[in-house]
Amino acid sequence: MDTTGTLFMPPGHSTFAGEVDSLFYFILYAAAVFLAIVVFGAVFFAVRYRRGRKTIASPGPSHNTALEIIWTIIPTILVVIVFFWGFRLYLKMNIPPKDAMEIKVTGQKWFWSFDYPDGASTVNELVVPVDKPIKLLMSSRDVIHGFFIPDFRIKMDVVPNRYTVTWFEATQAGVFDLFCSQYCGKGHSEMLAKVKVLGEREFSDWFVSGTKAGEGMSLADYGAKLYISKACVTCHSIDGAANVGPTFKAIFSQPVRLSDGSSVIIDENFIRESILSPQANLVAGYQPVMPTFQGILNDRELDALTAYIKSLKQ
Amino acid sequence: MESLPERNYLNDPRGWKSWIFTLDHKRIGMMYLAFIMASFVLGGIFAMLIRLELLHFEGRHLMGAQTYNQVFTLHGAIMIFLFIIPSIPAALGNFILPQMVGAKDVAFPRLNLASFYIYVFGAVFAVYSMASGAADTGWTFYTPYSATTNTSVISMTLGVFILGFSSILTGLNFIVTVHKLRMPGMTWFKMPLFVWGLYATAIIQVLATPVLGITLILLILERLFGIGIFDPAMGGDPILYQHFFWFYSHPAVYIMILPGMGIISELIPVFAHRKIFGYKAIAFSSLAIAFLSFLVWGHHMFVSGQSQYAGMIFSFLTFLVAIPSGIKVFNWLATLYKGSISFAAPMLYAFSFLFLFTIGGLTGMFLGALATDVHLHDTYFVVAHFHYVMMGGTVMAFLGGLHYWWPKMWGRMYNEFWAKIAAVLVFLGFNLTFFTQFILGSKGMPRRYYNYPDQYHSLHALSTYGSWILGLGFIIMAVYLIHSFFRGKAASGNPWGGLTLEWTNNSPPPKENFLETPTLKYGPYDYDRPLAEGQGD
Numbered sequence: 001m002d003t004t005g006t007l008f009m010p011p012g013h014s015t016f017a018g019e020v021d022s023l024f025y026f027i028l029y030a031a032a033v034f035l036a037i038v039v040f041g042a043v044f045f046a047v048r049y050r051r052g053r054k055t056i057a058s059p060g061p062s063h064n065t066a067l068e069i070i071w072t073i074i075p076t077i078l079v080v081i082v083f084f085w086g087f088r089l090y091l092k093m094n095i096p097p098k099d100a101m102e103i104k105v106t107g108q109k110w111f112w113s114f115d116y117p118d119g120a121s122t123v124n125e126l127v128v129p130v131d132k133p134i135k136l137l138m139s140s141r142d143v144i145h146g147f148f149i150p151d152f153r154i155k156m157d158v159v160p161n162r163y164t165v166t167w168f169e170a171t172q173a174g175v176f177d178l179f180c181s182q183y184c185g186k187g188h189s190e191m192l193a194k195v196k197v198l199g200e201r202e203f204s205d206w207f208v209s210g211t212k213a214g215e216g217m218s219l220a221d222y223g224a225k226l227y228i229s230k231a232c233v234t235c236h237s238i239d240g241a242a243n244v245g246p247t248f249k250a251i252f253s254q255p256v257r258l259s260d261g262s263s264v265i266i267d268e269n270f271i272r273e274s275i276l277s278p279q280a281n282l283v284a285g286y287q288p289v290m291p292t293f294q295g296i297l298n299d300r301e302l303d304a305l306t307a308y309i310k311s312l313k314q
Numbered sequence: 315m316e317s318l319p320e321r322n323y324l325n326d327p328r329g330w331k332s333w334i335f336t337l338d339h340k341r342i343g344m345m346y347l348a349f350i351m352a353s354f355v356l357g358g359i360f361a362m363l364i365r366l367e368l369l370h371f372e373g374r375h376l377m378g379a380q381t382y383n384q385v386f387t388l389h390g391a392i393m394i395f396l397f398i399i400p401s402i403p404a405a406l407g408n409f410i411l412p413q414m415v416g417a418k419d420v421a422f423p424r425l426n427l428a429s430f431y432i433y434v435f436g437a438v439f440a441v442y443s444m445a446s447g448a449a450d451t452g453w454t455f456y457t458p459y460s461a462t463t464n465t466s467v468i469s470m471t472l473g474v475f476i477l478g479f480s481s482i483l484t485g486l487n488f489i490v491t492v493h494k495l496r497m498p499g500m501t502w503f504k505m506p507l508f509v510w511g512l513y514a515t516a517i518i519q520v521l522a523t524p525v526l527g528i529t530l531i532l533l534i535l536e537r538l539f540g541i542g543i544f545d546p547a548m549g550g551d552p553i554l555y556q557h558f559f560w561f562y563s564h565p566a567v568y569i570m571i572l573p574g575m576g577i578i579s580e581l582i583p584v585f586a587h588r589k590i591f592g593y594k595a596i597a598f599s600s601l602a603i604a605f606l607s608f609l610v611w612g613h614h615m616f617v618s619g620q621s622q623y624a625g626m627i628f629s630f631l632t633f634l635v636a637i638p639s640g641i642k643v644f645n646w647l648a649t650l651y652k653g654s655i656s657f658a659a660p661m662l663y664a665f666s667f668l669f670l671f672t673i674g675g676l677t678g679m680f681l682g683a684l685a686t687d688v689h690l691h692d693t694y695f696v697v698a699h700f701h702y703v704m705m706g707g708t709v710m711a712f713l714g715g716l717h718y719w720w721p722k723m724w725g726r727m728y729n730e731f732w733a734k735i736a737a738v739l740v741f742l743g744f745n746l747t748f749f750t751q752f753i754l755g756s757k758g759m760p761r762r763y764y765n766y767p768d769q770y771h772s773l774h775a776l777s778t779y780g781s782w783i784l785g786l787g788f789i790i791m792a793v794y795l796i797h798s799f800f801r802g803k804a805a806s807g808n809p810w811g812g813l814t815l816e817w818t819n820n821s822p823p824p825k826e827n828f829l830e831t832p833t834l835k836y837g838p839y840d841y842d843r844p845l846a847e848g849q850g851d
Contacts, residue, residue: 046665
């Protein structure tokens with residue numbers, strides 16, 4: 001299979017990427033033939049029958065039944081072929097195999113979380129084994145998002161209050177882009193994740209170590225890792241710039257004005273409460289858009305993030 | 315300077331009051347035209363801002379993410395609801411339709427004026443929403459986002475709701491005019507094809523627009539009172555909104571393109587000096603498209619989570635619409651055969667239309683096919699497809715029609731040289747701007763992105779350069795049209811040698827359209843009849 005991509009399509013790294021591309025190029029070539037007929041016809045007639053000094057047109061035919069039947073029937077046959085081809089492949093892309101490994105996908109403003117069967121979970125990083133069918137059971141906690149992996153040719157909206165399903169089987173180890181494809185507000189274009197496809201051995205190693213993440217690191221270093229991997233970085237800067245949310249730079253033990261007009265000193269409990277119930281202490285000048293991380297972060301991870309924010313003194 | 319006919323609709327009667335209370339369809343059409351062109355300029359400025367931002371020049375941003383989201387929402391909402399939907403029917407249609415069927419006016423002149431003021435009223439709401447924290451939902455107003463964002467969704471949707479009534483009334487007026495006011499002898503199959511196009515459009519306007527009104531009212535009630543019809547937290551269904559919205563908005567795409575097809579069916583016979591090929595096929599394909607347009611809305615929802623079987627049916631019906639559209643293209647092409655083809659500016663737009671609309675239609679096949687749509691949905695491929703059909707199709711037809719009927723509207727010619735330059739610049743700029751977006755989209759670039767990964771940068775930059783060429787073309791057009799409006803050479807009654815009835819009267823026409831009762835001596839495309847000889851030059 002082509003893995004470098006073509007003029008139109010990105011590289012293909014899933015089992016049905018090649019089939020989708022075949023249909024894409026079939027339509028492309030058929031369309032090119034039709035466009036060529038129209039362009040060639042228009043240019044030829046325009047040159048051949050261009051108007052001279054006098055406007056004299058020879059009376060041409062005003063209809064021709066045989067011709068009209070031909071240019072109705074041929075496109076009809078063509079679109080019926082394209083329809084059936086597209087439908088059959090779509091069914092295949094929508095019905096996951098029975099032995100697929102199931103991962104729960106949750107979309108919310110503006111990050112992705114992935115829950116594995118054994119209880120491990122990741123944020124903005126979907127780690128999967130190569131050559132194994134993966135079924136994704138998806139839902140949203142707020143507005144509609146879209147789950148889109150261009151290199152796998154899959155996309156499905158992620159909707160609140162109902163599950164949607166898609167699946168894929170990666171054919172090659174590597175790291176691929178995952179985009180949010182359904183507009184979801186200010187952080188829409190930051191709602192990115194990576195799909196990490198690992199070999200079978202690497203995947204089971206990762207799976208085992210995943211639950212022991214952060215061992216042997218200082219809390220602040222682990223927090224720095226979580227700041228990226230749990231998607232804090234999407235909305236909170238560490239360079240002092242205001243983003244969707246306030247910066248983390250040099251805020252610890254500093255006073256902050258809240259939206260109700262009061263002022264508090266930022267301490268460990270303030271940070272913990274802001275992560276678990278973000279709307280309880282809304283900083284003045286910001287929108288109440290942060291989701292709760294209750295159930296996404298465990299205690300050790302909260303400790304680590306708090307230590308990290310404390311470490312950002314300047 | 316040569317003089318215009320002493321008494322015409324522009325100076326009879328005089329005074330600003332005679333304009334704002336006018337019942338003359340020509341004046342109402344021209345007032346619409348002024349507002350529509352202003353909307354086009356406004357929407358165009360937002361378009362240029364979008365492209366300028368996406369250039370990410372030296373990695374810098376022109377505006378913040380929130381502002382960007384508001385700018386693309388305003389671009390879409392203004393272009394769709396204030397410009398393109400009323401553009402051809404309300405401005406050009408109002409001006410030409412009664413003249414084409416040999417009538418003095420539309421069937422309900424007062425309703426016509428009311429529809430204009432409703433349009434203005436709706437536009438005021440839409441513009442007010444810009445000043446009061448413009449909506450950031452995209453022109454589709456998808457729930458639950460639109461029900462929860464704190465931007466001014468209500469004033470924008472209320473504006474669109476009001477604009478809908480203007481559209482319904484225009485449609486109603488045209489249907490009755492076509493049925494009741496055709497001159498004696500003008501049977502259905504002697505009507506110009508532009509009239510057929512407007513008639514098919516009017517049916518969709520009357521039947522589909524109320525659904526949009528209902529949907530937007532439900533959205534407003536949802537925001538104000540939390541009635542919970544779309545809110546999942548209260549047991550509502552956000553997907554239901556998409557069904558409601560597209561049940562209008564897909565037919566609306568045909569409200570936008572059918573009148574454009576009608577204009578092209580006028581331009582090609584006139585400038586090829588040839589009888590239209592397959593008159594009945596073109597007329598019936600307009601009706602077929604209008605009918606099928608109600609049955610394909612689900613193709614906007616192939617990846618929304620709707621059932622695979624619904625997807626199958628909508629995909630199949632979508633492909634059926636391709637057939638009548640294809641038939642029209644072949645008929646226009648065949649009309650050129652053995653013609654006497656002129657390259658006047660309106661015909662350049664007709665050629666642009668043929669090329670761009672064909673690409674727009676053919677790229678619809680990639681999106682109608684279920685498996686390829688999964689990959690292309692919500693990417694720049696859709697953005698490019700939509701712009702090829704709407705701008706490459708409808709706007710090119712609108713510009714062709716604007717140039718074609720310009721002498722009839724004002725009694726003055728524009729500068730043909732500059733008009734040709736502008737038409738070529740618009741064509742080249744358009745392709746550079748939007749063809750690159752097909753590639754961007756198929757490579758996976760999602761739409762409505764403020765930031766994007768580096769691999770898409772060079773194509774985005776090319777697209778932005780294209781938008782500058784496009785913008786230059788429009789600036790040149792504005793200059794020579796404004797010049798023509800004040801200082802253009804006087805136009806004859808029939809500068810193009812057209813056979814439809816509006817060319818039998820003066821330019822500009824008298825208030826009552828025809829000085830003498832018009833008679834039907836020949837059909838609208840009878841360039842092969844001896845009677846037609848000597849028409850034009």
